[in-house]
Amino acid sequence: MPEFPYSRLRRWPDVEADNLQAYDATDLLLVDRALALAAERGIDGSQIAVIGDEYGAITLALTDAGMRGIRVHQDLATGRRALTRNATELGIDGFAAHELDAALLDGARVVLLQLPKALAELEEIADAVARWAAPDPVLVAGGRVKHMTLAQNEALGRSFGVVQAQRAERKSRLIVASEPREVPVALPFPxxxxxxxxxxxxxxxxxxxxxxxxxxxxxxxxxxxxxxxxxxxxxxxxxxxxxxxxxxxxxxxxxxxxxxxxxxxxxxxxxxxxxxxxxxxxxxxxxxxxxxxxxxxxxxxxxxxxxxxxxxxxxxxxxxxxxxxxxxxxxxxxxxxxxxxxxxxxxxxxxxxxxxxxxxxxxxxxxxxxxxxxxxx
The missing domain is CATH 3.40.50.150 (Vaccinia Virus protein VP39)
Structure with missing residues (x-):
């Protein structure tokens, strides 16, 4: 299978500059881990949800690799437009956009997450995965090492019984959360x-x-x-x-x-x-x-x-x-x-x-x- 053309992705309509690109090493690590988990657990794209895919690098790389039916949630309108534009440019389809809700996560066994800046946002996402995903989900969260903190592990630990930080690669790191805890009846947000x-x-x-x-x-x-x-x-x-x-x-x-x-x-x-x-x-x-x-x-x-x-x-x-x-x-x-x-x-x-x-x-x-x-x- 030919390598996915990450370099062709654009940030448009977001700001574009020489020091800003439409993918990073965390995206690549998340894609690699998702493909490994899919093979290990025998799942297809319909059982994968992607959250926080800034410009579509994760969703498009996985779809291009045959993982059709992926559900994706992007908070930013610029990210949503960039994903649509990049998909059109590369001739890729077979994924669906959702809000952060039950439809995004219903039946999902692998959830991929680009770690957000705000701990409150991470807490809301972790609760949503534990609340609405399949009974045995694996949440794989990734970020640049310089922006990661132990507080993120603790936030994930409030919704998952097992939280394991992985070895850093290319200045990025993955955190794997599994065994969701029982969620409160009331949603914690807003x-x-x-x-x-x-x-x-x-x-x-x-x-x-x-x-x-x-x-x-x-x-x-x-x-x-x-x-x-x-x-x-x-x-x-x-x-x-x-x-x-x-x-x-x-x-x-x-x-x-x-x-x-x-x-x-x-x-x-x-x-x-x-x-x-x-x-x-x-x-x-x-x-x-x-x-x-x-x-x-x-x-x-x-x-x-x-x-x-x-x-x-x-x-x-x-x-x-x-x-x-x-x-x-x-x-x-x-x-x-x-x-x-x-x-x-x-x-x-x-x-x-x-x-x-x-x-x-x-x-x-x-x-x-x-x-x-x-x-x-």
């Missing part, structure tokens, strides 16, 4: 927390969980003051990269006449934001979409865009993620519309915001965060 009149609901993969992160809190404080004397409340507002929906829901609560859209590329964030909107009684006025940088929203629609951009791409620090969102905001705003952005003060995005969006002023600055307002030219 979780809920109260914040001064705002209820936040969060799945494990949502940034900051049910906490109100510091950057969002700073931006909310500035928004409350900066628009207090405005002559006209904006009717159309977008929370770009909404996370759990704190900005969108807070705005909807303060401005009942506004039309608010919250959008995020993370499925966990979208599920959380929808639950947050419902918990605060504004789900009929806040529309939440799973999208890549608001790509499905119309140009020039918004009067205001609110943005708390990430500065990581996976485990890599890269400014490209914020730049794409700045460009999206410029497209989504009407001329004269306002972009409110909060970012780590050390990043100094003001010049870039001026270049991409329009005149940008600093509204507030702390030792850690800066809030700016950009007027769409």
């Amino acid at each position: 979780v809920t927390a109260q914040h001064e009149g705002l209820t936040l609901v969060a799945h494990g993969g949502a940034f900051a969980g049910a906490r109100l992160d510091i950057g969002t809190r700073v931006l909310l404080d500035v928004l409350g003051g900066s628009r207090g004397g405005a002559s006209q409340t904006p009717w159309r507002v977008i929370d770009l990269g909404c996370g759990t929906g704190a900005l969108a829901v807070s705005y909807a609560l303060a401005h009942p006449e506004a039309e608010v859209i919250a959008t995020d590329r993370s499925a966990a964030a979208v599920a959380s934001a929808r639950a947050t909107a419902a918990a605060n009684g504004v789900d009929e006025r806040v529309t939440v979409t799973h999208d890549d940088a608001g790509s499905e929203l119309p140009d020039g629609w918004a009067d205001v865009v609110m943005l708390n951009p990430p500065f990581h791409l996976g485990t890599s620090i890269h400014s490209g993620a914020a730049t794409r969102l700045f460009e999206a905001a410029a497209r989504l705003l009407r001329p004269g519309g306002e972009l409110f952005t909060v970012f780590n003060s050390s990043l100094g995005y003001r010049a870039e915001l001026t270049r991409i969006v329009g005149d940008t002023e600093q509204l507030h600055r702390t030792p850690k965060f800066t809030v700016t307002r950009s007027i769409r030219r």
